[in-house]
Structures are given as structure tokens and as C-alpha cells.
Amino acid sequence: MSVAHRARGDRRDRCPGADRRHDPARPGLIALLASWLGGQLGAGLISLAILAAFGLLILLLTGRSETVRGLTIGRDERFAQIDLRATAMAGLVVLMTLIVAWLVAIARGQNGHPYDWLLAISGLTYLLALAFFRWRG
16 A cells, blocks of 8 residues: 555555445445335334444444454455355255245145245256356366
């Protein structure tokens, strides 16, 4: 980093990746817009507050926590593998939850919607990804 940047007091010398555009309120604003369009302005404002607070917390921890930094801006091979395993675990838990919800719906005499569609989409996505990554090498 140049001396001029340090003299101006840029955040880049204090927080790696600070020059990227982190907007902790963006997800909250999207939730607010969706809620407002759905006629739920109060819920949208609550969503905005919760998501903005969480985003701000992540932004503040990025400079202090190796884990948060590794999962947000400082991706190396180790954190990429941690993220891949965590994503796979989350996907497995969601899939197991969908299977149980589908079985409960069927056992209650319901038709299993929307769980059957979500399960079909996840299975198709898995097969397509498997073929793609096999083809890609």
C-alpha cells in the first residue's frame, strides 16, 4: 500500500478487503421491499433491523476474526474446504428435513406438496451437478 493511502487513513490498512463494497443493510432492504410489496410493512421493518444488525456484526468481525474473514473475504484453500463441508452438511440437513416432512404429510393423508417438488428439484440438481463435475474433470 502506498504512503499516500496510509496518510489519508484508508481503511485498507486496518481491514483487509475493506475496499470491497460491503453493505450490511442490502439484504434487509431487499426483505423490506418484498414485505412492503406483500402488504407487510411492519414485518419488513423488523427484517431490515435484524438483517442490518447481523450484516453490521459480520462487517465488524471481519477485521478481527480469522474465521469470519476466511468465510467472507480471505478465501484460501483451507477455508474453501471448510465452506464446502459446511454447505454439504447444511444441504444434507435440509434434504433430511424435507424427506421427513414429506413422509409426515403422506402419513396424514395429504398429497405431499410442496415437499415432493422440492425433493425432485434437489435430486435433479444433484444429478446435473454430478454429471457436470464428472464431465468437467
